[in-house]
Amino acid sequence: MNLTHCRTLLTGATGGIGRHIALDLARQGAKLILVGRRLEPLNVLRNEILSATATATGEDIIVIDADISQTEGRKSLLEKIRRSVGGVDLLINNAGITDFHAFNEQDPEVINKIFQTNVIAPVQLTRELLPDMLAQGQGRIVNIGSTFGSIGFAYFSTYSSSKFAIRGFSESLRRELDGTGVDVSYLAPRAVKTTANTEAVYRMAEATKMNMDEPEDVANFIVQSILKDKAIAYYGWPEKMFVRINALLPRFVDNALRKQNRIISQFSPKS
Numbered sequence: 001m002n003l004t005h006c007r008t009l010l011t012g013a014t015g016g017i018g019r020h021i022a023l024d025l026a027r028q029g030a031k032l033i034l035v036g037r038r039l040e041p042l043n044v045l046r047n048e049i050l051s052a053t054a055t056a057t058g059e060d061i062i063v064i065d066a067d068i069s070q071t072e073g074r075k076s077l078l079e080k081i082r083r084s085v086g087g088v089d090l091l092i093n094n095a096g097i098t099d100f101h102a103f104n105e106q107d108p109e110v111i112n113k114i115f116q117t118n119v120i121a122p123v124q125l126t127r128e129l130l131p132d133m134l135a136q137g138q139g140r141i142v143n144i145g146s147t148f149g150s151i152g153f154a155y156f157s158t159y160s161s162s163k164f165a166i167r168g169f170s171e172s173l174r175r176e177l178d179g180t181g182v183d184v185s186y187l188a189p190r191a192v193k194t195t196a197n198t199e200a201v202y203r204m205a206e207a208t209k210m211n212m213d214e215p216e217d218v219a220n221f222i223v224q225s226i227l228k229d230k231a232i233a234y235y236g237w238p239e240k241m242f243v244r245i246n247a248l249l250p251r252f253v254d255n256a257l258r259k260q261n262r263i264i265s266q267f268s269p270k271s
Contacts, residue, residue: 097117114159
């Protein structure tokens with residue numbers, strides 16, 4: 001996909017991965033619509049991009065503060081987009097939240113928040129923007145998933161299931177849109193070093209020797225996958241292999257993870 005002057009809507013723009021995606025997209029010449037919950041960090045990011053990218057101008061970067069997990073937040077966002085740039089050529093559904101807890105102790109409100117942000121928001125944004133993409137005969141929807149969306153991970157049951165959902169949505173919609181000029185990508189990193197993770201997660205990751213990547217490396221993987229028109233891509237080895245094994249032999253993986261799950265349980269926060 002050619003990103004020069006491409007009207008790109010990026011949700012979760014000020015997060016660890018989002019910030020680096022925005023910087024990489026700007027280097028490719030994209031016209032950015034950066035979305036987050038708070039305006040101040042968005043303006044900081046906008047200024048950072050303008051300083052780091054010689055070709056970017058103020059007209060190339062629009063920042064919009066909106067809570068996309070809520071209907072009114074999405075409505076406000078879409079109205080501002082249509083007034084400012086008319087439409088979107090590339091939608092990157094990057095915003096997401098996670099939570100590390102035993103499911104029986106997880107706050108029900110957190111469960112709702114995870115599904116509203118990780119599933120409902122990207123599905124509804126896609127639904128609103130898709131008719132215009134179809135009318136113009138081109139576009140791409142990129143859903144940022146996770147290895148946890150292919151391998152159910154203990155003590156991340158809600159997060160894993162939300163990513164399973166967005167993977168299924170991406171697969172079915174990609175098949176539905178075949179031949180329309182609008183493509184769908186599902187891009188899945190493994191664990192990433194960001195402030196979204198708690199200290200408990202980092203202690204658990206160290207104890208289990210979990211691979212965790214730098215956000216700038218993951219962002220580069222995402223942007224390069226978009227440039228190469230990848231429909232599905234996973235980041236990180238041996239996680240790519242585990243995804244395939246789990247799809248074929250889930251009970252084998254159950255047994256293989258039993259010891260690790262006992263270690264993880266020791267770090268799971270208690271309500």
